[in-house]
Amino acid sequence: MTLGPGAPDARTRRVPVPRVREERSGEGPADDGSGHDGPARAARGRTAEETTATATADSHGPVVNATGSRGSAEDTPVRPHPLDHPVRAALTGPHAGFARRRGRVLCYPADVSPWLALPEDATDEDWADAAALAGPGGYLVLMGHRSPPPASWETTFYADGVQLVGPGTLGTVTARDEEAVRLGPADVPEILDLVERTRPGPFLPRTIELGTYLGIRRHGALVAMAGERLRAAGWCEISAVCTAPEHRGQGLAARLVLAVCDGIRDRGETPFLHAAADNTNAVRLYESLGFRLRRTTCFLGVRAPG
Numbered sequence: 001m002t003l004g005p006g007a008p009d010a011r012t013r014r015v016p017v018p019r020v021r022e023e024r025s026g027e028g029p030a031d032d033g034s035g036h037d038g039p040a041r042a043a044r045g046r047t048a049e050e051t052t053a054t055a056t057a058d059s060h061g062p063v064v065n066a067t068g069s070r071g072s073a074e075d076t077p078v079r080p081h082p083l084d085h086p087v088r089a090a091l092t093g094p095h096a097g098f099a100r101r102r103g104r105v106l107c108y109p110a111d112v113s114p115w116l117a118l119p120e121d122a123t124d125e126d127w128a129d130a131a132a133l134a135g136p137g138g139y140l141v142l143m144g145h146r147s148p149p150p151a152s153w154e155t156t157f158y159a160d161g162v163q164l165v166g167p168g169t170l171g172t173v174t175a176r177d178e179e180a181v182r183l184g185p186a187d188v189p190e191i192l193d194l195v196e197r198t199r200p201g202p203f204l205p206r207t208i209e210l211g212t213y214l215g216i217r218r219h220g221a222l223v224a225m226a227g228e229r230l231r232a233a234g235w236c237e238i239s240a241v242c243t244a245p246e247h248r249g250q251g252l253a254a255r256l257v258l259a260v261c262d263g264i265r266d267r268g269e270t271p272f273l274h275a276a277a278d279n280t281n282a283v284r285l286y287e288s289l290g291f292r293l294r295r296t297t298c299f300l301g302v303r304a305p306g
Contacts, residue, residue: 082233082235083165083235083272083295084144085143085144086230086232086235086237087117087143087230089230089232089235090231090232091107091117092106094233095230095231098112102129102132103129104126105126105130105133107130107133107134109206110134111205111206112204112207113202113210113229114139114141114202114204115141115142115143115230116130116133116134116141118130118145120145122145122147127149127150127153130304131153131305135304136304136305137303137304138303139301139302139304140301140304141301142299143274143298145300149302152305153304153305155302156301156303157299158299158301159277159278159298159299160296160298161274161275161296161297162276162277162283162293162295162296162297163272163293163296163297164274164275164283164287164292164293165270165291165292166238166261166290167270177258179216179255180214180216180256180259182213182214183213183214183222184208185208188205190221191203191208191213191215191240194222194223194242197245198242199242200239200240201239201240203240207229210229210231211236212227212228212260212263213227214259214260215256218247223247224242224244224247224252224253224256225240225242226238226240226241226242226253226256226259226260227240227260228263231269234268234269234270235270236264236267236269236272237271237272238257238260238261238271239273239274241253241256241282253285254288257285257286257289258289261289272294273286274297276299277296
């Protein structure tokens with residue numbers, strides 16, 4: 001998610017959440033969050049520990065191919081596109097090894113990512129499960145969830161957003177960017193410093209485990225980066241796109257996005273990304289690289305009671 005330097009400070013800001021229906025591009029019905037997952041419902045009796053999501057995608061998981069095709073008209077029921085609920089699709093698919101789960105609610109470990117997958121028809125019990133996963137005062141972020149949390153929860157920020165999808169291939173073959181180097185755990189302190197200065201969105205000590213992150217250095221210092229975050233079958237999200245203020249205007253972000261796209265396409269996947277709707281500079285950049293709007297969405301930051 002690219003929020004940009006003007007992103008709200010999720011640690012302090014409390015804002016109202018509008019009650020509006022989410023717009024859709026017509027690519028498929030929304031996941032109603034009902035789950036149809038008997039084992040997960042049975043897990044509600046396990047009060048001491050959350051269950052771990054299995055590697056097999058449940059009914060919320062990836063169900064269409066990378067081109068978005070759905071199959072024959074006789075296929076029933078029509079299942080949601082994985083990008084309708086990418087956090088759930090990731091945690092029940094390629095990122096199932098990271099998943100923490102209680103009932104119908106899934107999230108990443110707190111030091112990996114704040115993303116939470118909550119059913120659209122979330123009940124008080126679902127929110128209680130989310131609170132148990134987060135822990136007292138724990139911070140979580142929801143995507144596409146426009147209803148406010150229970151009164152005992154704090155809303156830390158709300159932002160309208162867009163979801164963009166990239167082409168499976170670019171019009172021309174791109175050469176490998178030799179200046180784009182892979183970042184690893186040893187680079188995390190520098191990454192966190194760059195993220196703090198540029199505010200591209202959440203990046204935590206173990207976020208780097210989610211995928212490949214590339215950076216560009218100047219005189220030994222990390223000045224720009226981009227990488228992979230959410231993954232659903234056939235799809236991979238580009239995230240943490242940022243450039244140090246003193247190095248902007250040199251095309252570094254575009255180069256890194258293209259380099260990350262190359263790696264995604266080499267695996268036979270299609271890139272996608274999210275941005276704050278008012279981050280028009282970022283959206284224009286992505287559109288110039290071949291990304292197109294798929295849907296509007298929103299980002300909701302919440303803090304658990306206690």
